[in-house]
Amino acid sequence: MPDPTAAPPPALRLHRVAKSFGAVTAVSDVSLTLHPGRVHALAGENGAGKSTLVRMLAGVHRPDRGTLELDGHPTVLRDPAAARAAGIAVIHQEPTLFPDLSIAENLYLSRQPTGRLGRIDRRALRAATTAQLARLGVTLDPDRPARGLSIADQQLVEIARALSLDARIFVMDEPTAALSGTEAARLAAVVRGLCDRGAAVLFISHRFEEIFGLAHDITVLRDGRHVSTDPADRLTPDTVVRRMVGRDVGALYPKTPTTPGDTVLEVTGLTRHGAFHDISFSVRRGEILALAGLVGAGRSEVVRAVFGVDRYDAGTVTVAGRPLPAGSPAAAMAAGLALVPEDRRQQGLVLQLSVERNTALTRLRRLARHGLLTTRRERADALHWTERLRVRHGGTHTPAGTLSGGNQQKIVLAKWLATEPAVLILDEPTRGIDIGTKAEVHRMMSELAARGLAIVMVSSELPEVLGMADRILVLHEGRATATLPGPGATAETVMAAATGHPGGAA
Amino acid sequence: MTRAHPRELGVLAALLLLIAGTAAANPRFLSAQSVRDLLLSAAILTVLAAGQTVVVLTRNIDLSVGSVLGLAAFGTADLLATHPGTPLPLAALAGITIGALCGALNGALISYGGVPALVITLGTLYVLRGAAHSWAAGRQINAADLPRPFLDLGTATVLGIPLLALLATAVVLAVALWLHSYRSGRELYAIGSEPAAAARAGVPAGRRIRTAFLLSGSLAGLAGVLYAARYGTVDATAGQGMELQVVAAVVVGGVAIFGGSGSVTGAALGALLLTCIGSSLAVLRVDPFWQQAVVGALILAAIGLDRLLTTRLAARAARTAPEVSRAG
Ligand SMILES: Nc1ncnc2c1ncn2[C@@H]1O[C@H](COP(=O)(O)OP(=O)(O)OP(=O)(O)O)[C@@H](O)[C@H]1O
Numbered sequence A: 001m002p003d004p005t006a007a008p009p010p011a012l013r014l015h016r017v018a019k020s021f022g023a024v025t026a027v028s029d030v031s032l033t034l035h036p037g038r039v040h041a042l043a044g045e046n047g048a049g050k051s052t053l054v055r056m057l058a059g060v061h062r063p064d065r066g067t068l069e070l071d072g073h074p075t076v077l078r079d080p081a082a083a084r085a086a087g088i089a090v091i092h093q094e095p096t097l098f099p100d101l102s103i104a105e106n107l108y109l110s111r112q113p114t115g116r117l118g119r120i121d122r123r124a125l126r127a128a129t130t131a132q133l134a135r136l137g138v139t140l141d142p143d144r145p146a147r148g149l150s151i152a153d154q155q156l157v158e159i160a161r162a163l164s165l166d167a168r169i170f171v172m173d174e175p176t177a178a179l180s181g182t183e184a185a186r187l188a189a190v191v192r193g194l195c196d197r198g199a200a201v202l203f204i205s206h207r208f209e210e211i212f213g214l215a216h217d218i219t220v221l222r223d224g225r226h227v228s229t230d231p232a233d234r235l236t237p238d239t240v241v242r243r244m245v246g247r248d249v250g251a252l253y254p255k256t257p258t259t260p261g262d263t264v265l266e267v268t269g270l271t272r273h274g275a276f277h278d279i280s281f282s283v284r285r286g287e288i289l290a291l292a293g294l295v296g297a298g299r300s301e302v303v304r305a306v307f308g309v310d311r312y313d314a315g316t317v318t319v320a321g322r323p324l325p326a327g328s329p330a331a332a333m334a335a336g337l338a339l340v341p342e343d344r345r346q347q348g349l350v351l352q353l354s355v356e357r358n359t360a361l362t363r364l365r366r367l368a369r370h371g372l373l374t375t376r377r378e379r380a381d382a383l384h385w386t387e388r389l390r391v392r393h394g395g396t397h398t399p400a401g402t403l404s405g406g407n408q409q410k411i412v413l414a415k416w417l418a419t420e421p422a423v424l425i426l427d428e429p430t431r432g433i434d435i436g437t438k439a440e441v442h443r444m445m446s447e448l449a450a451r452g453l454a455i456v457m458v459s460s461e462l463p464e465v466l467g468m469a470d471r472i473l474v475l476h477e478g479r480a481t482a483t484l485p486g487p488g489a490t491a492e493t494v495m496a497a498a499t500g501h502p503g504g505a506a
Numbered sequence B: 001m002t003r004a005h006p007r008e009l010g011v012l013a014a015l016l017l018l019i020a021g022t023a024a025a026n027p028r029f030l031s032a033q034s035v036r037d038l039l040l041s042a043a044i045l046t047v048l049a050a051g052q053t054v055v056v057l058t059r060n061i062d063l064s065v066g067s068v069l070g071l072a073a074f075g076t077a078d079l080l081a082t083h084p085g086t087p088l089p090l091a092a093l094a095g096i097t098i099g100a101l102c103g104a105l106n107g108a109l110i111s112y113g114g115v116p117a118l119v120i121t122l123g124t125l126y127v128l129r130g131a132a133h134s135w136a137a138g139r140q141i142n143a144a145d146l147p148r149p150f151l152d153l154g155t156a157t158v159l160g161i162p163l164l165a166l167l168a169t170a171v172v173l174a175v176a177l178w179l180h181s182y183r184s185g186r187e188l189y190a191i192g193s194e195p196a197a198a199a200r201a202g203v204p205a206g207r208r209i210r211t212a213f214l215l216s217g218s219l220a221g222l223a224g225v226l227y228a229a230r231y232g233t234v235d236a237t238a239g240q241g242m243e244l245q246v247v248a249a250v251v252v253g254g255v256a257i258f259g260g261s262g263s264v265t266g267a268a269l270g271a272l273l274l275t276c277i278g279s280s281l282a283v284l285r286v287d288p289f290w291q292q293a294v295v296g297a298l299i300l301a302a303i304g305l306d307r308l309l310t311t312r313l314a315a316r317a318a319r320t321a322p323e324v325s326r327a328g
């Protein structure tokens, strides 16, 4: 590893920058240096100010104070176009694609290859897109519109878009949050390739394996302040966590053994053509069932069909012995099901509404007295949940859309946990959630299971699956390839089944 | 076009059905003269619809086009009546310039003022109509005041097809080419599809939206010139209420009212369909009240169909995703 002092001049330097939104200070007095050929990781709890820094580098936010230097020259990034022109490519935490445009145009908008008379050369555009996606091992059809892509595919498109820019500095805000290990590993390989070509990379993730596997330097932020910057080989995950959180974190995966009760949810032969085929499973009270598999294996599709968001072509779903009508989320909710969706911005939150209203949204009836819902009740209730999940917000009356990504996820969780359902279905419950809160979410899941809830969890994070599940159903390309007991399963057996080689699992 | 557009084919099918049905009931509907009249009436609406499409794609709306048409029609006619020697191309250019100025005004107010287009263009709808009234001061310009060659343009045919219809077709093709095959045209879709993403991608949204309104205004100006040539009689009320027909044509033609999708060919088919409904109901001697009801029902059907198609397409896309997207 090169010595930072002997390295070429920094590609980018942020010096003592600060940014506030009204009364909320998102970033205060942070300095950060990116060197060519090095990966710099940024760690910090939800709301620590990571994405705010990213938005400064992307030209979205202008710092209130402090300076930005590119190759030693002070620079002001007026807007996203200026950042792009300066050679900075940004992968934002929340992918924003154009739903009506094709994947190819999402990648190359304003940069489409052109032919005669400046006309767009569609064939070259398609070929370039296919090549970019192939770098990530993705084979999406370049001509299909982005509408309806899964979160993971959206994220892959967002990544491919940034990689297709001819940039010297790559800023990646939780690019792997929705990806499973296989895709994340491919991205890591690409990032190493970028570094070898002399690019500087800023990399944000809540997964420590990734940070320590990739980063040369690690900067820790806490409450918008700079805590430390060190070469990665002088740090351990424990030190980083302690610096991030400022206290010791409870054990991850605090799964308490429970004695499962009656079967509450029973799914038999569930099939939707082209998505999943002949999926059967049952969950008992007090049990946590994990659906594991690679991105695109059909896990989310299965739980969405069970909850009635999507239709299915064959099979039955019964809750506590009674068949559940297909395609009716209302019926599912009435039967005691709850689904925490994968796509929080589209399906989980009303971004313009306040934190307290969002939290109360699933229980308006129950919280109301004589049909009237008082703000005071809503607020008290919201405070209870936001404290419990350590949501960092500027007051429960602020719009949910202004919270950091991880904190938005916590609100979605709170909203559904509070309904006290009989069966709780969680789709990527800890996506984008920091390590401290992750432990808290896991503790709550254990607690709920111990109180007799049945939990179905879709997770791309292998440690989470292994640590929390009583049983693991592994999907591969829409088919169940293995059912493994949680305690006996290993990363190898799950991965073997997830890649379609369950033979190795025996 | 690279893909078959089911939405446009739908409008086309409705159009053919309507024509076939009406012709079956009254064969005179398909006489050369009646077809020519139909194309002539559709031409002006089509030119307006082409401009409106460009605006609606960006998630905006231009309600002022009827008034712009009126102002440009009156301006052109007045110029030709008072200076009969004016070369016709120059007169046409004058009308288009009036429209362009109005469009530039709309665009500037919207992009610099940060006020929704609905409000701004509703305002300019009244202001420009007022300007036309004060300019005309109650005058009406008649065919007798206008040079013969100009009026001939309104009825001229090339190989039996009205010149105005050919002009409208040329406009539609040019706009279609821009929207489909040029970077700036694609950016209009991007802006309408997801403004936040467009901002992040560094699309110059303000400039593009100003261009869209400039084009809509210019085409409304051109439509004003065509109007004057076709009808010969122009007063300050020319084109009054036309904006609603235009928006209807665009929506029926499959341009999403929230921007981001649709095509100018679709909008042109929509304009043709609405015009056809008008004349076919007249041919069938149906009460004019029903004509309005039918147009209303069509708009609702079009919007309903769009919602359905969007959700269906999304569902289908999600369904095929695992197969298409992952090799293994
Ligand atoms: N537009 C905004 N208006 C108000 N507050 C904001 C806005 N953007 C960010 N904040 C606040 O700034 C703080 C830092 O947010 P930021 O998104 O940078 O966190 P983060 O470190 O990226 O967290 P996460 O890990 O959850 O993504 C949060 O408390 C957030 O509520």
Ligand SMILES: [Mg+2]
Binding pocket: A050, A051, A052, A093, A173, A404, A405, A406
């Ligand atoms: Mg963030």
